[in-house]
Amino acid sequence: MKRYFYLVFFTMLYAAISSNAQTINTLRSTEDSVLVTFIITDLDSVPIENAKLVVTTHDKSITKEGVSDILGKCYMLLTEGKTYSMVVYKFRTDFPFHEHLHLPVEKGRYSFDQEIRIKLIRDFARIFTLDNVYFDVNKWDIKPECTYALDNLYNTLKLNPNMKIEIAGHTDSDGDSQANLILSQNRAESVMNYLIKMGLNPERIQAKGYGEFKPLVPNDSAPNKAKNRRTEVRVLDE
Structure with missing residues (x-):
């Protein structure tokens, strides 16, 4: 299952950015934790690497963070029954989402892909x-x-x-x-x-x-x- 969030931001890119290798996922969902594969891309589906993603529960009791790899992916194991806010950090700027990610409690184990699409406007001379x-x-x-x-x-x-x-x-x-x-x-x-x-x-x-x-x-x-x-x-x- 794949879900989508959209965030639009504008930036002019002037600094060198090092690439990030493809990440090998070793996490597995459990009875009370969900494996979420976040995929950060632009609106043309081009993956955005080296973007930092921070997710936090509303009560601030849980905070997880990850960095996207060359495929735009980062993996998190998140507790069921919680609602999470999400913030993407890229180009030294934070970009919070107004929508929230809610993980319902379900029988058995489950996982899904969460795609986050960002509109990048780069200023190329x-x-x-x-x-x-x-x-x-x-x-x-x-x-x-x-x-x-x-x-x-x-x-x-x-x-x-x-x-x-x-x-x-x-x-x-x-x-x-x-x-x-x-x-x-x-x-x-x-x-x-x-x-x-x-x-x-x-x-x-x-x-x-x-x-x-x-x-x-x-x-x-x-x-x-x-x-x-x-x-x-x-x-x-x-």
């Missing part, structure tokens, strides 16, 4: 695709023939010391969507790490994988899929 930066199937290592384009990007950043960027990884729709999301994150981080190794200040760059969620064109032909498999530079500040 401009966006461009890195030509001649590509990867082998299911790989994310930097190919030697791609270094020329990355070296040019590094030189551009060196000449523009106020420029801050996001490296955005994208895939086509072939394969599993969650696997594509992780693959795109790994590819974006490979580009980011290459530039940092070159000497770029880590505070000026971040990596974000969007998987198949942000296509340029429909994934209905081989040429279109090739267009959607791309690495973008999103300029946050210059």
Whole structure:
């Protein structure tokens, strides 16, 4: 079972954000506790990682918190028969929900997914695709023939010391969507790490994988899929 909450907030993103690996859930529901899988995404269903979620009962007797992984998931074991408030913390700001999460007492064990959708409005000065930066199937290592384009990007950043960027990884729709999301994150981080190794200040760059969620064109032909498999530079500040 999946439930939904919606929260709209506006932000301009200017700081580097480290990625968070996929979390392995080891929690199990009990007779009096519910396993809730919170899934934090934007309105396009792109998972939001490294978002802190705090849930608290009305009487303040129970407080639980978690941080979303690369799939936007965090897991909590919450006591039945309680009503919880929820607050998301992202970009150094807290975003409380007016709706509350009520967990009824039921016979036996139960669990469910709780999706929280957040509208992010990012202010990008401009966006461009890195030509001649590509990867082998299911790989994310930097190919030697791609270094020329990355070296040019590094030189551009060196000449523009106020420029801050996001490296955005994208895939086509072939394969599993969650696997594509992780693959795109790994590819974006490979580009980011290459530039940092070159000497770029880590505070000026971040990596974000969007998987198949942000296509340029429909994934209905081989040429279109090739267009959607791309690495973008999103300029946050210059």
